Amino acid sequence: MNNRNYNVFFHLHTVSGITITVGLFIIFFGGAFALFRQEIGEWETGKFQQSETGLAKSGKIDYTRIMDSVERRVPSLYGRNIYLYSEGTSVKQSLYISASDDPKTDSLGKIAYEFEVNPKDYVLKSHESSFSLGELLYLLHFYYQLDRIGYYISGFVALFFFLAIVTGILVHWNKIKSNFFVFRPKQKLKTVWTDAHTALGVIGLPFQFIYALTGSMFGLGIIVASSNALWIYNGDAEKMYDDVIRESKTDTLGTKQTYIVDYNRMVSETSKKWPDFKVDRLHLQFYGSKTMKVEVSGSEHIKERFLGQGSVVFNAETGKVKQVHAPGEMGYYYDIWSSVRRLHYAQFGEIGTFNTYLLKVIYFLMAFLTCFVIISGVLIWLEARNKKNITEKKRRYNERVGSIYLALCLSMLPITAASFIVSKLLPESLSGSRESILNYSFFLGWLTLSILFVLKKDKEFTNKYCLLAGGVLGLLIPVINGFSSGNWFWRTWNNGEYGIFSIDILWICVGIICILVVKRLKTKKTAVNTVVGKPVR
Numbered sequence: 001m002n003n004r005n006y007n008v009f010f011h012l013h014t015v016s017g018i019t020i021t022v023g024l025f026i027i028f029f030g031g032a033f034a035l036f037r038q039e040i041g042e043w044e045t046g047k048f049q050q051s052e053t054g055l056a057k058s059g060k061i062d063y064t065r066i067m068d069s070v071e072r073r074v075p076s077l078y079g080r081n082i083y084l085y086s087e088g089t090s091v092k093q094s095l096y097i098s099a100s101d102d103p104k105t106d107s108l109g110k111i112a113y114e115f116e117v118n119p120k121d122y123v124l125k126s127h128e129s130s131f132s133l134g135e136l137l138y139l140l141h142f143y144y145q146l147d148r149i150g151y152y153i154s155g156f157v158a159l160f161f162f163l164a165i166v167t168g169i170l171v172h173w174n175k176i177k178s179n180f181f182v183f184r185p186k187q188k189l190k191t192v193w194t195d196a197h198t199a200l201g202v203i204g205l206p207f208q209f210i211y212a213l214t215g216s217m218f219g220l221g222i223i224v225a226s227s228n229a230l231w232i233y234n235g236d237a238e239k240m241y242d243d244v245i246r247e248s249k250t251d252t253l254g255t256k257q258t259y260i261v262d263y264n265r266m267v268s269e270t271s272k273k274w275p276d277f278k279v280d281r282l283h284l285q286f287y288g289s290k291t292m293k294v295e296v297s298g299s300e301h302i303k304e305r306f307l308g309q310g311s312v313v314f315n316a317e318t319g320k321v322k323q324v325h326a327p328g329e330m331g332y333y334y335d336i337w338s339s340v341r342r343l344h345y346a347q348f349g350e351i352g353t354f355n356t357y358l359l360k361v362i363y364f365l366m367a368f369l370t371c372f373v374i375i376s377g378v379l380i381w382l383e384a385r386n387k388k389n390i391t392e393k394k395r396r397y398n399e400r401v402g403s404i405y406l407a408l409c410l411s412m413l414p415i416t417a418a419s420f421i422v423s424k425l426l427p428e429s430l431s432g433s434r435e436s437i438l439n440y441s442f443f444l445g446w447l448t449l450s451i452l453f454v455l456k457k458d459k460e461f462t463n464k465y466c467l468l469a470g471g472v473l474g475l476l477i478p479v480i481n482g483f484s485s486g487n488w489f490w491r492t493w494n495n496g497e498y499g500i501f502s503i504d505i506l507w508i509c510v511g512i513i514c515i516l517v518v519k520r521l522k523t524k525k526t527a528v529n530t531v532v533g534k535p536v537r
Helices: 003-019 021-034 037-045 053-058 063-073 133-140 148-179 189-203 205-226 237-245 263-271 332-344 353-384 392-410 412-425 428-456 459-485 489-494 498-531
Strands: 082-085 093-097 113-117 124-126 277-285 293-300 309-315 321-325
Touching: 003 021, 003 148, 003 353, 021 037, 021 133, 021 148, 021 205, 021 353, 021 392, 021 412, 037 133, 037 412, 037 498, 063 082, 063 093, 063 113, 063 124, 063 263, 133 412, 133 428, 148 205, 189 205, 189 353, 205 332, 205 353, 263 277, 263 293, 263 309, 353 392, 353 498, 392 412, 392 428, 392 459, 412 428, 412 459, 412 498, 428 459, 459 498, 489 498
Parallel strands: none
Antiparallel strands: 082 093, 082 277, 093 113, 113 124, 277 293, 293 309, 309 321
């Protein structure tokens, strides 16, 4: 590679990396915990959720009873779209009820609803009262709190991350080949951070590549799909939808009509159509109208087929099958997004309990490794610009930017650990305000810590005390869980409650590692002070 191309790729890598530093760190840090979203919910409630796979097939989930609860709870149901779905292996069902498509609906019909229902009691719980810290971190990792613009921002961050990966490989290729096994901890700081950044970046490269690609598809897919600049279709977006999704959007809201729908029979019939098929989603379109249809969707087990998504569409009035999409025959759109979803959410290792958790743990470690690569990249950037030929004004500016970046990123660790404690100790009497309390405690706490560390203007101080606070609070989490609910990690292990157990063990490991790193940093600083003749305190 000639010097000109090298300089172009080097600056692209540096600029794209620095631009997205904080955004990318938030995505990977929040995403790491979002992998255990279901387990965090179990840990908070202290109740282990059994697998849904057998329940759906045996008919123990009474979907008709769930819909009876919806009819009693939600007003003006006519014309609404209702989505009933489960996440992972949880037995809990989530409900999203859209506003009515009826233009003459009353004010109540224009309100959308979100609920969660446990098939043990079939009581609809509001989204506010059932909100989990895992849900907060999951939403944060694609900036849902910023509304729809958050999706686009996360997509562009992922796209720039993809650019940083490609240019990083081109820039560091010679060093990767020659210096991959080289680590020089006694050299100057820039060398240390460069060695760590290069080696760990290469180790996590396949994982990072998957997330850069799938993340940009999730975040920017809406823009691409809705663009009128589709030259292949001459700007005809509807024609593109018909060809790609294979279903013309010709259904319209019919006249209001009342009839009894046997949802359990539809689910049972769909489950028996294909071997080892798990139903995980119901879509009720134009509820209470003559054109109402029920789409029962699910997928074959990963052992049977990677792209195993299938569905059966029923006419709600007659109960007869209107359309069948067999697994593997759903078409380009469904197969692509099914594969992207499996890769992005680590949903392709469900072969036995421990293999499922093993894949999540690997993804979790890779996400934290990527966070370290991001931080080391910032430190390289700071060290490279701390030279005598750079003016004092520019150096102070770079230091301020670096302090802000590190404060925003590193303070996520202690505030996340503190939020776990808050979510566990939150009394039942405040469950109606659970979402608001968790959001305020997390984001206000994060903002406060970030401001304090920025004002301190000391990178070593920020690093040390974020790790120390995160480590101490992390070790307190399983202790508080044991005292408050009796779910000590050895008991949950013996009882087979692996979801609750995994969260306690996760924080024990994170806490120990943080404490050891702080101890190592202190030892190294003491050794440096001794070498330069400073008194050791």
